[in-house]
Amino acid sequence: MLKVENLIGGYGSREVVNNISFSIEEGDVLCVLGPNGCGKSTLLKLILRFLPKKSGKILLQGLNIDKLDRKSMAHLVSYIPQSDYMPFPYTVIEMVTMGRSSRLGRWETPSKNDIDFAYGSLEKLRITHLADKLYTQISGGERQLVLMARALCQDTKILVMDEPTASLDFSNQQLIMDAIDTAVLEGRSVILTTHSPSQPFTIATKVLLLSKGETVGFGKPLDVLTSESLEDVYGIPMDIVAIEDRNSARRNICLPVH
Amino acid sequence: MKFDTFKAENYKWLVLLLLIVGLMAVIISLNVGFYNISARELFYILSKGDVGNEDYDSIIIIIKNIRLPRIIAAFAIGVGLSQAGAAYQGMFKNPLVSPDILGVSSGAGLGASIALTMGLPDYMVQIYAFICGIVVVSLAYFIGSNAKFGHDVSLVLAGSMLGALSSAFITLLKYLADPTDTLPAITFWLMGSLSKVTIDSLAFALAPMIAGIIVLYLLRWRLNILTLGDEEAQAIGIDPRSTRLIAVAAATIISASAVCIGGLIGWVGLMIPHIARGIVGADYRRLLPTAALIGGTFLLLMDDLARSLSTMEIPLGVLTAVMGAPFFVVLIVKLK
Numbered sequence: 335m336l337k338v339e340n341l342i343g344g345y346g347s348r349e350v351v352n353n354i355s356f357s358i359e360e361g362d363v364l365c366v367l368g369p370n371g372c373g374k375s376t377l378l379k380l381i382l383r384f385l386p387k388k389s390g391k392i393l394l395q396g397l398n399i400d401k402l403d404r405k406s407m408a409h410l411v412s413y414i415p416q417s418d419y420m421p422f423p424y425t426v427i428e429m430v431t432m433g434r435s436s437r438l439g440r441w442e443t444p445s446k447n448d449i450d451f452a453y454g455s456l457e458k459l460r461i462t463h464l465a466d467k468l469y470t471q472i473s474g475g476e477r478q479l480v481l482m483a484r485a486l487c488q489d490t491k492i493l494v495m496d497e498p499t500a501s502l503d504f505s506n507q508q509l510i511m512d513a514i515d516t517a518v519l520e521g522r523s524v525i526l527t528t529h530s531p532s533q534p535f536t537i538a539t540k541v542l543l544l545s546k547g548e549t550v551g552f553g554k555p556l557d558v559l560t561s562e563s564l565e566d567v568y569g570i571p572m573d574i575v576a577i578e579d580r581n582s583a584r585r586n587i588c589l590p591v592h
Numbered sequence: 593m594k595f596d597t598f599k600a601e602n603y604k605w606l607v608l609l610l611l612i613v614g615l616m617a618v619i620i621s622l623n624v625g626f627y628n629i630s631a632r633e634l635f636y637i638l639s640k641g642d643v644g645n646e647d648y649d650s651i652i653i654i655i656k657n658i659r660l661p662r663i664i665a666a667f668a669i670g671v672g673l674s675q676a677g678a679a680y681q682g683m684f685k686n687p688l689v690s691p692d693i694l695g696v697s698s699g700a701g702l703g704a705s706i707a708l709t710m711g712l713p714d715y716m717v718q719i720y721a722f723i724c725g726i727v728v729v730s731l732a733y734f735i736g737s738n739a740k741f742g743h744d745v746s747l748v749l750a751g752s753m754l755g756a757l758s759s760a761f762i763t764l765l766k767y768l769a770d771p772t773d774t775l776p777a778i779t780f781w782l783m784g785s786l787s788k789v790t791i792d793s794l795a796f797a798l799a800p801m802i803a804g805i806i807v808l809y810l811l812r813w814r815l816n817i818l819t820l821g822d823e824e825a826q827a828i829g830i831d832p833r834s835t836r837l838i839a840v841a842a843a844t845i846i847s848a849s850a851v852c853i854g855g856l857i858g859w860v861g862l863m864i865p866h867i868a869r870g871i872v873g874a875d876y877r878r879l880l881p882t883a884a885l886i887g888g889t890f891l892l893l894m895d896d897l898a899r900s901l902s903t904m905e906i907p908l909g910v911l912t913a914v915m916g917a918p919f920f921v922v923l924i925v926k927l928k
Contacts, residue, residue: 384823408829415824421687422819422874435817436829441810443877468873488828 335359335523336381336411336492341390343380344547349388350376352547358523358540360491363514365534365555366527368544369568374527377544378494381525382413395491408436412485414495417477420470426480427465430455433487455486458520459513475506482513486520493517495526499533511537531564531572531588543567556586564588603878606871610885614667617889617896621663624896627654657791664798665789665853666895666908667888670860672801672850674887676843677861678868678879679808682819683836684744688923691847691861694751694840698758699728700851701782705765708777717781718793718852722800725848728754733840743822743833747840784855784909786895794853801849805884807842812876815839819874857909859916860891866923 337357344350351373358364366374379385381392383399392399394410402410412433427449434448444452456462461479464472469480478498485493498514499507514524514537528534534541534555541558543550545567551558564572571591579585619638623629629651637648637655676691684693692698703724707717732754736747762782769775808815817830818839825832850857868883891908894915898908 379823382823382827384826404826404831405829408827411827413824413827415827418821420819421685422682423869424816424819424874428816428873428875432817432820432828435813438813440814440835443813494827 335362335395336525337391337393338381339391339393341377341380341387341392343385343387343390344373344376345385350547351380353390354542354544354547354549355390356540356542356549356552358492358525360521360523361518362523362539363518363537364523364525364540364542365538366525366542366544367529367531367534367559368550371546372544372567373547374544375496376547378413378496378525378527382411382494383407405436408488408490410490411492411494412488412490414478414481414485414493414498416496416498416500417474417481423468423470425465426461426467426469426472427452427456429469429480430484430487433484433489436488451489452483452487455483458486458516459483473506475502475509478502478506478510479513482510482517486517491522493522493524495524497527497529500529531559531568532586534559535586535588559588600878603872607881607885610882610889614885614889614892617892618663618667621666621892621896622655622659624900625654625659627651629654661789661791661794662786662895663892665786665794666892668794668798668801669786669850669854669857670864670887670889670891671884672805672846672887673857673861673891674864674868674883675805675808675880676846676850678865678876678883679815679839679843680861681865682815682876683839684748685819685821686748687866688862689748690858691843691850692755692858693748694732694844695728695753695755695758696725696844696847697851697856697858698755698762700725700848701856702728702758702761702765704781704852704855705762705778708781709765709769709774711774714788715793715796718796721852722797722848724758725851726844728758729840729844729848733837737833744836780907781855782909783907784857784912785898785905785907786854787899787905789853797849797853800845804842804844804846804849807838808846809880811835811839811842812880815876816874855909857891857912859912859919860887863916863919864890 335358339355341354342349342352354377366377368374380387399407431444431449431452434444434451438444453462456465459479459482461483464476464480469477498510517524538555540553541555542552543558543563550567551563559574561572561574573589573591574586575589576584576586622634633651637652673691680691680693681687681689700721703720704717707720732747732751735750737743739746766775766778769778814830814835817825817828818832818835822832864887865883868879868886872878872882894911895908898906898911
């Protein structure tokens, strides 16, 4: 579904991402993990072609992204940014309907069908009650869900999320996880960056562990995330601990050791 | 500003209301001026048209040649500046932006000052103003798109730089100008006024302005996408650069036309979009028509005040600035 081969790129002459290769299939959730400055965000920007790459290949459903225009790319991959300062008071439904834009001509405005589709996306994430609220006045967690709904409204096979759970409280983080599950159940794949080494154990099918722009490991969370690899990357001693929750389900979490 | 969610189904009633208010403002404005025209006479002429009744000849001449062009000019400038302002605010993601952000007003002012210094006739002053306004923005766009960092930020920086440069040249021209006739002419032009508007001068400027307004209206959905910023717009499938280029071109032609009809009239392009946003929200599909009607009516009423408050005409630009400055303060303090 998405294949990245020997990707090199960065800002100007500075190579922030160095020779990264990985691939994901339908239904995969890929967590990109690594310390600040390891190249996580740059990698996302290269995949979304916000930045030009220096060399390597990125294939979206077998199509080389260099040969795609913005419109066709927007049919294959959507982007969920961290909710940013928005100076203008759009309503939530207006914000979500913007996800249909790649299917509209330059001078076209959304039709009734487009707006219905946007309501459908809100419904999938169970946030239809927000439809007429102002995007500028809802909470950070709600805004993140709205951006997720916009991506569902864009209706792409691949969703790219930039630290979706950063700066969210515990229950809102869980709502985002549920939203990711919803997307995966529809046959979509998700790539997200995260700062929490425990997060991949709960949601990811694959992990890409980065350090200084290079791949430290890629594969199943339990194979890639070991106390050795994490200690290597973060520079502090870490343990992977297996626990049982109240439903006797086995969970893995990552703990720094003092 | 405090925004409540606007009910979309109320929109058509709002437009109807604004149309009625606008029409009333037009009728009132026909009645404002030195020559007193009674309501009965006005109604008679409006309903019967040019009836050949000699009693009404002078009234018809005043209305046709003086008041009507001026009303059209005021309304058109109000509409144009509010459209250009709304478009610029969105595409630079900045609610404090006004139509002259890219230097169009200073550029046009420089063009007019050059023409006035050379003693050219009025219509040439207009043409010079229009061309110089567009040249300055084109230069800003060229410099901005070659910058290595953020495209929109560098565009605004280049615009302010060229605006400051044009202002410096205007000052120089004023310094060198003949203080008995050229200097007052430049000063008066820069203050903004509609006292010299004629049907001919209007025709020249209205065509490009209307074209620009139509382009912005057709682009209304894309303008929403531009407010998300370049990266998100790209991810949604819109090329922000080409979209912004069309929007900048349209907004610049509108502003340049407005400036060349009425000189520098500030604040309208900043205030009106905010008032409209406060009523119908940020979506350009409703924002543009609402801002147009409010802007046109507002400037028309301001011009009525300009020509009736005292025996001497108050420059329109001064009047809008007096109204605009306190509004700007409120905006800064209250903006969330």
